[in-house]
Amino acid sequence: MNQEKTKSGGAVQTTGHAWDGDIQEFNNPLPTWWLWSFYATVVFAVVYWIFYPAWPVADSFTKGVMNTITFVDGEGNEKTTHWNTRSLLLKDLQEGKSAVLSREYTDKVAAASYSEILGDAEMMAFTRSMANGIFGDNCAPCHGTGGAGVMGLFPNLADDDWLWGGSVDAIETTIRDGRYGFMPAFRETFDDAQLDDIASYVLSLSGHKVDAAASARGRDIFQTDAGGCHYCHTSTGTGLKSQGAANLTDSVWTIVAVESAPDLAAKKALVKGVIANGVQRTMPHWSERLSPAQIKLLTVYVHELGGGQ
């Protein structure tokens, strides 16, 4: 049988039992470093029990001695509690190093007017970096990280074409209260030939060469109560900002990708689709999820993204 030697020279004990005739198991003592580390964790646990909340006692628990957290509650009073992660968070939000630093700037931005912020390089630098994070967490899933949006679903914020207006006030209202972009579906109202005429007229507004007779018939529907399009899109076709109605006279399309369609027939089919199906899109409101200061930062950020008005 194979007897190993220990470091100190003595023979190693075995557990004393032999399996299958000759297989034995060494019974080495635990390494000293391991044993002492184990004792150290036991000592640590006892110290921890004294200073931190630990043992349940009846319907409460030991709270830990000499270990309290003081923070300011909503009424401005100091409140002291035993150690717990909720108080720790409040203290971190109130006194933590990065919280204090970012609050210093946030307070400055919150107190300033939009024109002051836009004219101040330091405030703009802070706004850009702070708002970039807020935008990424909340807005990017719809509008995309760069604000380019998704054709048909979520509008592009990075161009200078605005449905609801590109002034800081309009953008702030959009973000705070949300928007509902609504255009009725005209599927039941018009037959295919009429939809064709209206689409021709709509395309003529943005300078496309279309059949003049069809466009004239479409015009009659667009500009009268037959279609009522002019109520929202205005008689010039530039769109009413208060309705979020798209500008039909420019080359920027938000619902259907008319610009990239190969020929006039394909463009007309796309526009007919919008008129037939209508539009219903919701921009959520953020007044409950984001603070007024955060909304202000975002407003400046979005305004700058799209070269606002």
Added chain:
Amino acid sequence: MIKHESIETNAGLLVVLTLIVVSIGGLVEIVPLFYISDTVEEVEGVRPYTALELRGRDIYQREGCYLCHSQMIRPFRDEWLRYGHYSLAAESQYDHPFQWGSKRTGPDLARVGNKYSNEWHVAHLVNPRSVVPQSIMPNYQWLLENDLDYSDVQDRMRALKVTGVPYSETQQEYDSNVAEFGVDVADQLDILRAEENLMQQALANNYDGQHGRITEMDALVAYLQMLGTMVDFSKYDEGYFTDFR
């Protein structure tokens, strides 16, 4: 005295002793929570799920969403900034089993309710990359194709009732729900009206954008849009929640 060898050579004894040792950790951490008086915060607004939300929750579990998404916002500054208020014990008191999760491949969903529009959720679940190009979340296009099976929703509610969720069957239980949650919620918790309520909620809100049909998408989106919206945190002073720790 029991010798090492007598344990090692006796499989039955080894199993029993192992079970005792591993259960100590669980017992010491969990059992006291049942009798410590301020484990569950006293907050207004938390209610059991409606029949439709409940089916949505079942689908959430069936599809394994919890493998990539937690529903537990921890009290840290970075989570506070990204997801909002930390989760309360009260908010999962009717969850059996709770969906806290332990892995965040995707973001935490504890407060995703009302964050996005229904249209976004539908587009995202059918193909996440249509709205978030970098996403690695799988497609769930069948949710929009499958009609929702709600024939057994009453049994599902009865099963939860056994675990203590206050769904009502008798007039007396209904009345006590009215006292606790108000009439509107109590109506939704009535097992006998579950199917009717489910259809009504799905058709009125049309979460999936398809008229006249109730799909699994309706149920899942109804569930997602409710997550984290029950407690109105503006009603509470932040210091209040530290009383429950």
